[in-house]
Amino acid sequence: MEAIAAIDPVWLRSFAPSDWFTRYGARVDAYRLPRSETERLELARRIGADGVTVLAQAWRADAPESVKALPAVASLRTIWVQQYYRDDSGIVLRDKEIHGRPPGAIAITSPYDLDARYSVKRGAGWNGYKVQLSEGCDDGRPHPITYVDTVPATEADIDTTTRVHESLTRRDLVPVEHLADSAYITADAVLDAHARHSIELVGPVGQGNQWQSRNSGAFDTDAFTIDWDTLTAVCPQGHRNTWSGTGTDRHGKPRVMFTFSLTDCTPCPVRSRCTRAKTAARTITLRTREQHELLRDLRAEQQTEQWRQRYAARSGIEGTISQAVRAFGLRRCRYKGIAKARVQNILTATAINLTRLDAWLAGKPMGRNRISHLAALATT
Secondary structure, rough: HHHHHHHHHHHHHHHEEEHHHHHOOOOOOOOOOOOOOOOOEEEEEEEEEEHHHHHHOOOOOOOOOOOOOOOHHHHHHHHHHHHEEEEEEEEEOOOOOOOOOOOOOOOOOOOOOOOOOEEOOOOEEEEEEEEEEEOOOOOOOHHHHHEEEEEEEEOOHHOOOOHHHHHHHHHHOOOEEEEEEHHHOHHHHHHHOOOOOOOEOOOOOOOOOOOOHHHHOOOOOOOOOEEOOOOOEEEEOOOOOOOOEEEEOOOOOEEEEEOHHHHHHOOOOHHHHHHOOOEEEEEEOOOOHHHHHHHHHHHHOOOHHHHHHHHHHHHHHHHHHHHHHHHHHHOOOOOOOOOHHHHHHHHHHHHHHHHHHHHHHHOOOOOOOOOOHHHHHHHO
């Protein structure tokens, strides 16, 4: 209504009730929501009905073309479809559990930036985008940012890995090894990086999503001996599976399954360490042979001190993120829309590179990790 009032106040006055001007005239940060849940729901329904009235008037045949062309009107319609629906009782606010809400990847979370999405990572939530960075870390050289991209906040980090390698390949910046966070590491990604780009992708590999992998003493899939040639598996108690087969998971990835006998599983003295199913035998689901053996080897390797020292260089990217946020305002978009945010972040990365190059040419050493006085006592 603010947008309509700015271009055609006479038309807005022709149908707007008098209480609209007091209800919606104040700035949004001046609003105080009712305290009770019942009153808040009633206010939401009233706002929903008022929004539907605005949309109905804006799409009348005799409505001004200037109003119909307003981006705010189109945005209101999309947002109202996501937040409300109509039934015999009138306009109803959608309840996530009862009526459903759009998935985060398409849910509009800001009327001012329709590209922004809400996401949560490690307990921190934000509304906007996600910036992906990669940098060089050769000793004795400046550490330039070699890749920067802006993606929806809801996009999984693993989706970035292949794009980074393809971008570095096009610009002849392919690294021999690429140190990455665990969110960017899967068996598929490791194999793809080596096969397509001759890159050794290095990073922590998760122990798996099943409860057995998260509990010490439980039997995860690594506790089973697999004979891939005959598709047989032997459990920690020496029993062989009675069935095996292939299939796909919910993402369409190939999987191999091994099911054991209920006759062996039911009386097993360590059953509680193997399965929580009360009336079923244990079934293990594995990736393909190449991926399964790769993950097993990577998990063993990352337990070594040599691997930890090698991977320690990756902590440099955390310093880059800190520098970008604190010195260059990386986490504040100056513009609306992902296209402009992407340009902003590219320019920010360029400014960081110029700053680093200047420091390197001037012989200024890189900053050291700051350690508090209290933490330093632990090393003395």
